Amino acid sequence: MSDTSAASTNAHHLTTPNTVVSTSKAAARIRVAAAEAFAENGYGGTTTRDIAARLGLSPAAMYPHYKSKEELLFAISYEGHLKCVELLTEADEPGAAPTARLVSVVSAFTSWQATHHVRGMVVQYELTALSPEHYREILTLRREISRIIERIIREGAQDGSFVVPDVAGVNLAINSLCVDVCRWFPGGGFTDPDAVADLYAELALRLVGATR
Amino acid sequence: MSDTSAASTNAHHLTTPNTVVSTSKAAARIRVAAAEAFAENGYGGTTTRDIAARLGLSPAAMYPHYKSKEELLFAISYEGHLKCVELLTEADEPGAAPTARLVSVVSAFTSWQATHHVRGMVVQYELTALSPEHYREILTLRREISRIIERIIREGAQDGSFVVPDVAGVNLAINSLCVDVCRWFPGGGFTDPDAVADLYAELALRLVGATR
Numbered sequence: 369m370s371d372t373s374a375a376s377t378n379a380h381h382l383t384t385p386n387t388v389v390s391t392s393k394a395a396a397r398i399r400v401a402a403a404e405a406f407a408e409n410g411y412g413g414t415t416t417r418d419i420a421a422r423l424g425l426s427p428a429a430m431y432p433h434y435k436s437k438e439e440l441l442f443a444i445s446y447e448g449h450l451k452c453v454e455l456l457t458e459a460d461e462p463g464a465a466p467t468a469r470l471v472s473v474v475s476a477f478t479s480w481q482a483t484h485h486v487r488g489m490v491v492q493y494e495l496t497a498l499s500p501e502h503y504r505e506i507l508t509l510r511r512e513i514s515r516i517i518e519r520i521i522r523e524g525a526q527d528g529s530f531v532v533p534d535v536a537g538v539n540l541a542i543n544s545l546c547v548d549v550c551r552w553f554p555g556g557g558f559t560d561p562d563a564v565a566d567l568y569a570e571l572a573l574r575l576v577g578a579t580r
Numbered sequence: 581m582s583d584t585s586a587a588s589t590n591a592h593h594l595t596t597p598n599t600v601v602s603t604s605k606a607a608a609r610i611r612v613a614a615a616e617a618f619a620e621n622g623y624g625g626t627t628t629r630d631i632a633a634r635l636g637l638s639p640a641a642m643y644p645h646y647k648s649k650e651e652l653l654f655a656i657s658y659e660g661h662l663k664c665v666e667l668l669t670e671a672d673e674p675g676a677a678p679t680a681r682l683v684s685v686v687s688a689f690t691s692w693q694a695t696h697h698v699r700g701m702v703v704q705y706e707l708t709a710l711s712p713e714h715y716r717e718i719l720t721l722r723r724e725i726s727r728i729i730e731r732i733i734r735e736g737a738q739d740g741s742f743v744v745p746d747v748a749g750v751n752l753a754i755n756s757l758c759v760d761v762c763r764w765f766p767g768g769g770f771t772d773p774d775a776v777a778d779l780y781a782e783l784a785l786r787l788v789g790a791t792r
Contacts, residue, residue, distance in 0.1 A: 410709075413624015492763070493705050497622075537779045540768040541757060548760040551704070556752040567749045574786050 389447045395433040397423060399447065402440045407486045411441060411494040441494055442502040448484070448491040449509035455480055456516045466524030467578050473517060474542065474572040475565040481549035482561035488550025514543055521576055531577035542572050601659045607645045609635060611659065614652045619698045623653055623706040653706055654714040660696070660703035661721035667692055668728045678736030679790050685729060686754060686784040687777040693761035694773035700762025726755055733788055743789035754784050 390396070401422040405414045416437050420427045434440045459476035460469055481488050495503060518539040524530035532538050545568060558564050573580075602608070613634040617626045628649050632639045646652045671688035672681055693700050707715060730751040736742035744750050757780060770776050785792075 410622040410624030410706075412622030412626065489705075493701075494622075533782075534779065536769055538783070540764075540770075541780070541783050544760045544764060545753060545757055548756045548763075551760075552752075552756060557748055558752075567746065568753070570745075571750070571753050571787055574789065575783055577786065 389443055389450070390433065392433070395443075398425075398430055398433050399440065399444050402434075402437075403444050403487050403490050406441065406444070406490045406494060411437070411490075411497045416440075438497065438499055438502070441490075442498055442505075444487065445491050445495070445498065445502075445506050446509070448487055449506055449513070452477065452480060453509055453512050453516075456513060460516055460520065466520055466527065466529040467573065467580060469520045470517075470524065470572055470576065470578075471569040473520060474546065475569045477513075477517075477546040478549055478568040479561045479565040481546055482553045482558075482564050485550040485553045488547075492547055492550060514539060517542055524576060524578070529579060531579060538575050541575055545571070601655055601662070602645065604645070607655075610637075610642055610645050611652065611656050614646075614649075615656050615699050615702050618653065618656070618702045618706060623649070623702075623709045628652075650709065650711055650714070653702075654710055654718075656699065657703050657707070657710065657714075657718050658721070660699055661718055661725070664689065664692060665721055665724045665728075668725060672728055672732065678732055678739065678741040679785065679792060681732045682729075682736065682784055682788065682790075683781040685732060686758065687781045689725075689729075689758040690761055690780040691773045691777040693758055694765045694770075694776050697762040697765045700759075704759055704762060726751060729754055736788060736790070741791060743791060750787050754787055757783070 389399075398419065402414075402419045405419050405422060409418070414437065416430060416434075417427050419437075419440070420430045423430075434443065455476050456473050459472045461472060462469075464472075495506065498506065518535065521530060521532060521535050521539055521542075525532045525535060549564060549568075553561075553564065558567075601611075610631065614626075614631045617631050617634060621630070626649065628642060628646075629639050631649075631652070632642045635642075646655065667688050668685050671684045673684060674681075676684075707718065710718065730747065733742060733744060733747050733751055733754075737744045737747060761776060761780075765773075765776065770779075
């Protein structure tokens with residue numbers, strides 16, 4: 369329980385100091401247009417002029433909101449990662465059994481990656497374009513996501529709900545499965561995020577060796 | 581057995597009509613330089629001039645080998661996918677038990693993705709930049725890879741080695757796990773491709789519900 373409270377506090381703390389994800393409607397529109405441009409042409413193949421043009425703006429009109437393409441990428445990435453931290457924190461039910469908690473968290477994470485797969489691709493695959501400082505901020509959020517799932521696996525292994533030879537390795541695999549959904553979805557016969565979420569919750573239980 | 585022979589024939593057939601993966605040393609050097617450039621700056625952020633400059637060549641000197649950036653991307657992607665088809669075909673042992681076959685094939689695929697993670701990222705994440713015709717050729721190879729693994733899962737489910745409620749879904753997950761290695765490796769405490777390969781072979785057995 370104390371561990372979980374720490375996670376909520378962290379998630380809250382992480383929203384406080386960062387003002388790059390502005391709540392203004394204009395800034396939000398710019399982030400959406402930028403994410404679409406990055407998804408279509410790659411970060412390296414997109415200019416701030418391209419992004420402004422999508423909105424019928426001059427590059428100068430965008431400047432008060434975002435000073436550079438990198439700052440925009442960071443804002444999009446930060447927003448996406450923070451949403452996932454919040455989503456998983458909310459999906460986790462610290463009082464419930466590890467099996468129910470894993471199902472809930474993996475379903476939520478999978479469903480998000482499927483629903484937001486275009487933005488997810490940008491968020492996941494352009495990380496190397498971030499400045500070192502911004503990259504570190506994103507890593508903090510990624511570790512938080514990983515920790516939420518790892519905590520459930522560890523608690524399940526401790527109370528006998530799961531049989532896990534390698535908690536860190538299984539956690540890595542579950543995170544990898546969920547994140548990779550944005551690369552292939554829709555595909556493989558799946559067009560409904562909920563259907564993938566149900567399958568992956570079931571497969572996560574297999575990966576942790578749920579005894580039920 | 582007949583299914584597996586068909587796979588080998590396909591793999592052989594696929595190498596025959598395609599001359600884009602030239603065996604000349606100059607062409608191979610250009611592919612390596614292009615893959616590095618794409619990995620560092622993205623496909624959209626790279627010009628043929630950048631690639632030529634890495635080799636101290638003029639763009640004109642590159643032209644006899646590759647006429648465009650897209651043709652280079654296709655050659656790199658085709659080469660990577662074909663290597664995987666050959667590798668998995670070789671790793672599969674049609675006479676062996678499904679459990680041993682799955683371990684062998686998943687280990688080989690995982691190890692390749694870890695070892696060639698830089699090229700893997702380019703191969704996996706720039707597919708949308710291919711021309712429709714080239715994209716279709718790559719899809720044919722991807723389906724071949726997927727079929728090799730799916731055939732083992734199906735045969736294991738049939739002979740009682742595996743308990744699989746959804747063969748296609750589990751196959752998708754195993755492919756996804758293996759492919760996503762190139763995104764995060766090295767990482768999560770893993771620096772040795774063989775260690776990830778061992779873990780993932782074990783996890784693939786869990787995903788198929790291996791009864792052993």
